[in-house]
Amino acid sequence: MIPAGTELAAYARKVIAPRALDLIRSDDFPWDIWKEMGESGWLGFGMGDDGGIEATPAELFDVAAAVAEAAEVVGLCTSWMTHHMVAGRVIAEYADAEQRPDVMPDLAAGRRSACIAISEPGAGAHPKRLSTRAEKVDGGWRLTGEKAWLTNGPIADIFVTIAITSEQGGRKRFGAFLVPHDAEGVSQTEGVKIDFAKPSGHCGLKMENAFLPDGAYLAGAGDAVETVLKRFRRVEDCIGLATKAGAMAVQLRRLAAILPAEKAVELGALDADRQLYLAGGRQLMADSGGDPASPEHEARLLALRRLGRRFGAAFAELKAEATGQDEFLDLLTRDLQQLGKVAERVDAAKLAKTGSALLNAAAAG
Known part of the structure; x- marks a missing residue:
């Protein structure tokens, strides 16, 4: 881990962990912690120039x-890493020479934050179902549409928004736009109520003929489906493995304090699974940084997610053998179970496709 990361971990252990129970139950975002992290430079990992800290994918x-x-609070860590992923892996890479100095120093210092706006109500993030549109007009663009499931939305100043810029022969083309939270015609909506991963917040975004100047268009992103939508998902998947691996360590540490000594073998087995999950996720991130996608990348990701879900099921069984109570452990376990469900249906569809291919091959052969 890079030195600044060691300092941040020490800060999290000293300042955040003692407040863990209050934070994991709270809908109120801890602005005092966020401000201190920004002032210390800990909101600029992986951004490089413009005040950020250089970090390889594996270091991140x-x-x-x-x-x-x-820190122990997986929700707050989710907010922290979402900030980095949007700022460092989207805006920093696709902003031009005029856009970068306008937004990157503030993002790196935590004076502003960003979230990504892709998913839509009832449509998810599938490109064929997205309907938010951007119309080119004199001096800029007009955006109309609605987004949902925006992690960090309630604290965001900038929404990296994916919108249809043209359509020909039934094929949609998409662009990425920097949408200020206070632009005329832009408003936040409550969106889907999410009662886990606190204090990380979620909201929706509505744009009603909202005008954006030409400078809001991330021309460097090109086809935003490939460069932003798919790529961001891959990076998000990899970083999600990291935060969950850290949370698994917290689960085991807290469970050990209330578990009978005769359960040592079962506890050790779970820690072996956690270490495999951590090492596999790190290697996946190091090999590609989540980009580009490949059949091997996809298979390894699916296998690691399956390992994570098996860990969760086995942990729940072992936790039932505990002789004491830990309210924070109960809430953290609930959060991880709910986060594990987010991609469960998508993963099942991919596994079914692979399984069907094997069955068809066996029948034909």
Whole structure:
């Protein structure tokens, strides 16, 4: 882990962990912690220039896992890493020479934050179902549509929004736009109520003929489906493994304090699974940084997610053998179970496709 990451983990252990129970139950975002992290430079990992800290994909993974283990509150770590992923892996890479100085220093210092706006109500993030549109007009663009499931939306100043820029022969083309939270015609909606991963917040976004100047268009992103939508998902998947691995370590540490000594073998087996999950996730991130996608990448990701879900099921069984109570452990376990469900249906469809291919091959052969 890079030195700044070690300092952040120490800060999280000293300042955040003692407040863990209050934070995991609260709908109120801890602005005092966020401000201090920004002033210390800890909101600029992986952004490089413009006030940020250089970090390789593997280093970013290590920092995320270590901070999640030290802070204990997986929701707050999710907010922290979402900020980094949007600012460092989307805006920093696709903003031009005029856009960068306008937004990157403030993002790196935490004076502003960003979230990504892709998913839509009833449509999810599938490109064929997205309907938000951007119309080119004199001096800029007009955006109309609605977004949902926006992690960090309630604290965001900038929404990286994916919108249809043209359509020909039934094929949609998409662009990425920097949408200020206070632009005329832009409003936040409550969106889907999510009662887990607190204090990380979620909201929706509505744009009603909202005008954006030409400078809001991330021309460097090109086809935003490939460069933003798919790529961001891959990076998000990898970093998600890191934060969950850190949270697993917290689960085991807290469970050990209330578990009978005769359960040592079962506890050790779970820790072996956690270490495999951590090492596999780190290698996946190091090999590609979540990009580009490949059949091997997809298979390894699916296998790691399956391992994570098996860990969760086995942990729940072992936790039932505990001789004491830990309210924070109960809430953290609930959060991880709910987060594990987010991609469960998508993963099942991919596994079914692979299984069907094997069955068809066997029948034909």
